[in-house]
Amino acid sequence: MFDFSVVTNWIHAQLTAVMPVGLAVFLECVVIGICLLLMYVVVAIIMIYMERKVCAAFQCRLGPNRVGPAGTVQVICDVFKMLTKEIIIIRHADKFLYNLAPYIVIIASVLAFSCIPINKGMEILDFNVGVLFLIAASSIGVVGILLAGWSSNNKYSLIGAMRSGAQMISYELSIGLSILTIVVLTDTMQFSEIVERQADGWFIFKGHIPALIAFIIYLIAGNAEVNRGPFDLPEAESELTAGYHTEYSGMHFGLFYVAEFVNLFIISAIAATIFLGGWMPLHIPGLDGFNTVMDYIPGFVWFFGKAFFVVLLLMWIKWTFPRLRIDQILTLEWKYLVPIGLVNLLLMVVVVVFKLHF
Amino acid sequence: MITLDLIVFTVLALFITVSAVLAVTTKRILRAATYLLFVLFGTAGIYFQLNYSFLGAVQLLIYAGGITVLYVFSILLTSSEGDKAEKLKGYKLVIGLIATVAALGICLFIMLKNPFVPSNFEHGELDVRTIGHALMGTGKDGYVLPFEVISILLLACIVGGIMIARKR
Numbered sequence: 001m002f003d004f005s006v007v008t009n010w011i012h013a014q015l016t017a018v019m020p021v022g023l024a025v026f027l028e029c030v031v032i033g034i035c036l037l038l039m040y041v042v043v044a045i046i047m048i049y050m051e052r053k054v055c056a057a058f059q060c061r062l063g064p065n066r067v068g069p070a071g072t073v074q075v076i077c078d079v080f081k082m083l084t085k086e087i088i089i090i091r092h093a094d095k096f097l098y099n100l101a102p103y104i105v106i107i108a109s110v111l112a113f114s115c116i117p118i119n120k121g122m123e124i125l126d127f128n129v130g131v132l133f134l135i136a137a138s139s140i141g142v143v144g145i146l147l148a149g150w151s152s153n154n155k156y157s158l159i160g161a162m163r164s165g166a167q168m169i170s171y172e173l174s175i176g177l178s179i180l181t182i183v184v185l186t187d188t189m190q191f192s193e194i195v196e197r198q199a200d201g202w203f204i205f206k207g208h209i210p211a212l213i214a215f216i217i218y219l220i221a222g223n224a225e226v227n228r229g230p231f232d233l234p235e236a237e238s239e240l241t242a243g244y245h246t247e248y249s250g251m252h253f254g255l256f257y258v259a260e261f262v263n264l265f266i267i268s269a270i271a272a273t274i275f276l277g278g279w280m281p282l283h284i285p286g287l288d289g290f291n292t293v294m295d296y297i298p299g300f301v302w303f304f305g306k307a308f309f310v311v312l313l314l315m316w317i318k319w320t321f322p323r324l325r326i327d328q329i330l331t332l333e334w335k336y337l338v339p340i341g342l343v344n345l346l347l348m349v350v351v352v353v354f355k356l357h358f
Numbered sequence: 359m360i361t362l363d364l365i366v367f368t369v370l371a372l373f374i375t376v377s378a379v380l381a382v383t384t385k386r387i388l389r390a391a392t393y394l395l396f397v398l399f400g401t402a403g404i405y406f407q408l409n410y411s412f413l414g415a416v417q418l419l420i421y422a423g424g425i426t427v428l429y430v431f432s433i434l435l436t437s438s439e440g441d442k443a444e445k446l447k448g449y450k451l452v453i454g455l456i457a458t459v460a461a462l463g464i465c466l467f468i469m470l471k472n473p474f475v476p477s478n479f480e481h482g483e484l485d486v487r488t489i490g491h492a493l494m495g496t497g498k499d500g501y502v503l504p505f506e507v508i509s510i511l512l513l514a515c516i517v518g519g520i521m522i523a524r525k526r
Contacts, residue, residue, distance in 0.1 A: 022362035097392060127411040128483050136415045139423030143395060146430045150388060158434070165431060189486055 001281075001295055005121030032124060036114055040262060043113075047261040049075045050308070051315060058319040085250035090153060093247070097151035102248065102255035104144030109259040109266070111137035116269045117191045119279050119299040131179055131189040134270065135172070138225075141259070142168045145244050148256070152247035160243025163233050163326055167224060170333040171231075174221035177341035178214040181348045182274045185211065185357065195278040200285050202277035206358045210348040215275045217341050219313065222267035224329065226260060229318035233326050265311060272306035279303040366407055374400035388433050395426045412489055 015024035049064070049072065056063030064071030090098060115134045117123035127133050142165055149161020183189055185207050186197050197203075204211050224231035240246070245256045272278060279299030283291045324332070351357050374397055381393035398421040405414035446454055496502050 026362060094386065094388070097388060100392065127415070128486055129412045129415050132419065133411065133415040136419035136423055139419060139427075142423070142427050143430060146427065146434065147388070147392065150430075150434055162431075162434065165427065169427065 001120050001299060003121045004119045008121065036110065036124060040110060040113055041258075043265050044258040044262050045075050045079065047265055047311070048078075048257075050311065051261065054312065054315045055319055058316075079254070082254040083251055087250040087252055088247075090247050093153040094151040097147050098247075099252070101144045101148035101151060102252045102259075104147065105141050105259045106144075106255050108137055108139075108141035108144065109262050111140070112266050113262060115191060116266065117195055117273060117278055118303055122300070123192055126190060126192050128188075128190045128193075130191040131183060131194075131274075134191075135176055135179070138263075138266070139172060141263070148248070149244040152244070154247050156240045156242075157244050157246050160240045160246070164227055164244055166326075167227065167231065167233060167329055170330060171221045171224040171337075174217055174333060174337045174341050175225055177338070177345055178218040178221065179270075179274060181210055181214040181341075181345050182207065184345065184348050184352055191273060191278075194274055195280050198277040198280045199283055201283065201358060202275065202280070204275045207348065207351070208357065210344050210351055211275065213340070213344045214348070215271070217337055217344070218271055218275070219310075219317075221333075221337060222271065223314050223317060224333070226263040226267055228260070228264060229314065230321040230324050231329055232318075232323060233329060264314060265307065268310035268314060269303070269307040271310045272303065276306045276310075277302075278306070363407070367404070370400050370403045370407065374404075388430065391426060391429045391433060394429070395422055398422045398426065409483055411483055412486060 012024065012028065015027060019027075052075075053063045053071075064074040067074040067077055089095060111125075112134055114124040115126075115130055115137070117126070125133065145164050145168070146161050149157040149159075149164070152158075182194070182203055185203060186194050188194060188197070198206070200206075204215055207214075223229040227233070245253055248256060279302050281291075281294035281297055281299075281302055283294065377393045377396035377400065381390050381397060384390050384393065398417060402414045402417040402422065405411070405417055492499060493501050493505060
């Protein structure tokens with residue numbers, strides 16, 4: 001497998017040869033930040049294009065097909081349109097909080113995005129409490145949504161924000177429990193280490209029944225966490241116009257929109273990392289020839305392949321099922337998913353203690 | 359000697375101080391909550407600078423992601439947009455000033471009198487396993503009793519909350 005840290009170490013060595021270490025580290029941080037934001041935007045554009053095409057396929061339409069080959073330039077044009085639009089300022093609204101809210105949402109999203117390992121040696125934030133940090137970073141987004149709803153001075157926005165807050169806080173619990181199930185199996189919380197442990201089989205195979213249950217719970221809760229799919233209550237068009245971002249225009253709306261899509265990607269990428277092996281190729285113990293062939297496919301291809309496969313699954317759910325009511329959403333979480341998740345965690349502990357996993 | 363560490367610390371410290379002052383001087387309660395969120399972010403940043411990523415993540419998770427959300431939620435449910443804090447008058451102002459000066463005095467006294475031991479901090483992250491064993495250990499340096507006591511306290515809070523909410 002190609003180790004990307006060879007490249008980063010070489011750059012670091014070249015930089016420290018001509019300047020002090022502090023300056024070199026600072027320059028590297030700036031470059032990495034720019035690369036991170038660029039990748040964020042590119043992922044967002046791909047996700048929006050994919051959403052429109054998948055949605056069209058499920059509704060027996062063609063989707064965007066005029067601008068560029070198969071409509072690929074359409075989303076880029078949309079981004080420029082959004083950038084040039086006027087940002088409307090609401091009268092009698094708290095302007096400071098109103099302008100701040102989209103940035104809190106996007107900061108939370110970028111922080112979570114930077115935790116994901118893309119290739120061997122290519123992870124930006126790799127703490128040994130990586131899983132905990134990811135959950136912490138993604139929990140900040142709720143504050144942004146609540147502030148957006150409150151400061152818009154609009155009842156629809158406020159109701160949307162309250163629903164969103166209740167929903168996201170509840171479903172964070174299920175996400176945490178299902179990730180914890182895998183942490184019990186791996187006994188580490190560092191993402192690079194979690195991926196390394198899957199060299200002899202992905203966790204969804206190694207952990208068999210409890211891992212599979214955790215994966216399904218994670219997919220349901222993840223869809224609810226990013227306010228999508230059958231759980232898009234916060235922005236139920238028929239009841240609340242557009243929920244918490246009704247009053248936002250131009251790029252401020254764009255930031256919410258982009259954050260929503262990249263959050264969907266982050267949820268899928270984490271699912272791919274902890275259940276499907278991240279950048280680790282498909283290895284079957286015993287078949288060495290097959291494993292060597294698989295190793296020739298680069299890690300980031302595996303990672304993006306798996307992540308976008310999970311994205312497709314989630315989009316499939318979104319465009320297939322009708323929307324739930326708010327009481328049904330909370331019942332599903334507190335009366336079904338959390339108890340199942342707790343029992344599943346116990347089951348995983350039993351499996352690990354008696355070494356019943358592969 | 360100006361190092362990168364020093365610059366980062368100065369930026370974080372300024373950020374925390376300015377946010378903290380703004381949090382108490384603003385008149386709108388939701389803005390105060392937002393500035394408090396910034397203070398907590400800055401504190402988490404200092405923990406990360408010290409390479410103690412566990413405490414930083416916990417700070418983000420519990421304070422920024424949990425308690426501030428709770429504050430914002432309760433403000434959303436109880437107050438309307440027009441609500442502004444009244445100016446303090448008369449004896450309240452005097453009491454407030456005395457309390458502030460006293461607190462400042464105590465903090466300064468402790469900070470200036472305390473003989474700080476030379477830092478013997480080892481750089482590098484602390485292993486999660488060590489933290490876990492310390493937190494759940496029953497031995498000499500184990501914290502299992504406080505841990506369990508806090509969990510009982512939380513259980514009591516949940517039961518109490520349900521009792522208050524369910525009272526008809």
